[in-house]
Amino acid sequence: MPRTASSFNANVRAALSNRVLQEALGGLDGGLVARRRAAVAGLSDFEALRDQAQSIRDQTLDDLATHLETFERNASAAGSAVHWASTAEEARSIILEICQKASARLVIKGKSMVSEEIALNAHLEAAGIKTVETDLGEYILQLRGEMPSHIIAPAIHLTQDDVEADFRRHHTHLPVDRTFAAAADLVAEARGIMRETFLSADAGITGANFLVAETGSTVIVTNEGNGDLTQTLPRVHIVLATIEKVVPTLAETAVLLRLLARSATGQDMTAYTTFATGPKRARDPDGPEACHIVLLDNGRTNLLAGQFRDVLRCIRCGACMNHCPVYQAIGGHAYDAVYAGPIGAALTPALAGLEASRDLPQASTFCGRCEEVCPVKIPLVTLMRQWREQDFSTGLTPARQRLSLRIWRYVAMRPRLYQAVTRLAVAVLGAKGRARGHLKHVPFGGNWTRTRDLPAPHGRTFQQLWKKAGRGVPR
């Protein structure tokens, strides 16, 4: 993985004071979140569907080797070449070799987070192969030299004004005095430019939302139709997917498809969902002459073997980040990792190492909204907590934080001491803040009170009030 999350705190501060970013993120709650809510309400049995989906993903992972072999056999029978890559480096070499053998000079790409994970574009460009992103959001980010800040809405951190400025800066062959009255004008300009690229590309690279074992098909889900043009027009189609994307049957894929778009964008189904099975057939008038499928591990088998296995259920809808109060406040770039938000916090330490990404599992209030909306019920809070425990037990936690946790544990494990300490603290803070109702400073709480006041406590602890009300000891 090319990037780490070591500068998380500085990123957060920058994100919170970035007014353009805050404006862009402000639309999340009324947009993707509200649309998902409406889509879920339109389905009477959404919860039953989540249970089914979880069960499908769990059972597939339980017997993943069989499903991968079935997929390989059926994909090969349909004429696809299946390649296996343990590491990012191996996947990059395989793809570069395919492109070079096909004498490809221009490669177009559908949106693929796995290709971000292996930093594919830079590798192809370094070998002299021009690589162009075709998803509009990804295209804009490529112009800007940025990473996606969201797995399904990669340019969600940008405003329309940002995009206009980028297009004016890069599309210099177009009249300087052209006007952009609406987002549609920007889309039209990009469409015109991208058309030429689509038509002249030698190879197309896409990811896969699912790999269907029983048919050997790769499935892509898009709204723009760019993925379909990418896998239809060029001579060579290359699919890059990680091994956990396999689904045994079409019927099981249908269940996951029912959840994917609704969870992601609140659509019943995206505009285009495509099952591709092998290259062009004998009498086909269009389609690629060759189809290659690269199955990548890149840490998945380690995840499968350990306590973070559930993270592999993910179908990459992005609902967890849309609903995360931390993501909503700081956006995706602050995480400085390929995958942001709760799923990123649970996955990144496994891919990039905990030392480099130890701040990410800490960046959660554990409010649990992510788990509530996850279509495959990944226990994201539990997974993040497991990373925190590992952080502590392997000594990565800074000394001061360790000391605080030790003191806390000492006190919390001794009920009488705990009650005495909290009584004292609540009484002192209550007396101090009685006049105003809030406190501007709290001992050891400088970081907290720097940006806000602490509401003053009552003066008595919950346990005191409970006793006073004459309630017994709860059983």
Added chain:
Amino acid sequence: MSRETILSAVRAARHERSTVRMRAGIALEHAPLSSSEIQTAFITRLEACGVCVEHLTGWDDVPAAALRYITAARLPLKLRHGHDPQITSLPWDTASGLEHTAGAAEPSDLASLSRALRGIAETGTLLLASGADNPVTLAFLPDLHIVVLDQAHLVQTLDEALASVCSDTETPRLPRTINLISGASRTGDIGGRLVMGAHGPRQLVVLMVASKMRNGAR
């Protein structure tokens, strides 16, 4: 070799669970809808996604209807379709002035006509399959994509639709490309605003042809 490394690592991590494997009966336990309910659900969902749905009394009305939509979209009076006999054999002389050619879409084609094998009510989705007579490019290159659907080919669920295009249910073999289409091309990538016509068609029209045979499709 990476294949063996990956597969043996996956096997080593294999879990046995007590849960019974779920295969059959995965389809949502929807109460089955009547054919008129299926049709209403299908049309309502497509229209909510900005798709225009028009009823035709027979296949013979397709050329004239296509011409009307091409004219309304102010496009040149040219139409591209596949070699599908059900389309090439239509009475094209009823659409005077419309130039139509068979084959894969060319970059200059602005309007296309394809045939959907199924219409899926649960999501308002058309199922198209590629083949010798049905180019994939028709669905993605032109500005206006017109799709003909036989009313008898409406089904309730995605599962039914997918199962119906498998050549053999034991070892299903799919057409090279199955396109599930639920609307025209769109993007929300600029400031979160929905804009139609990102890379593919700006407009999708469904011509639903009334069935000659009753209950003949399943």
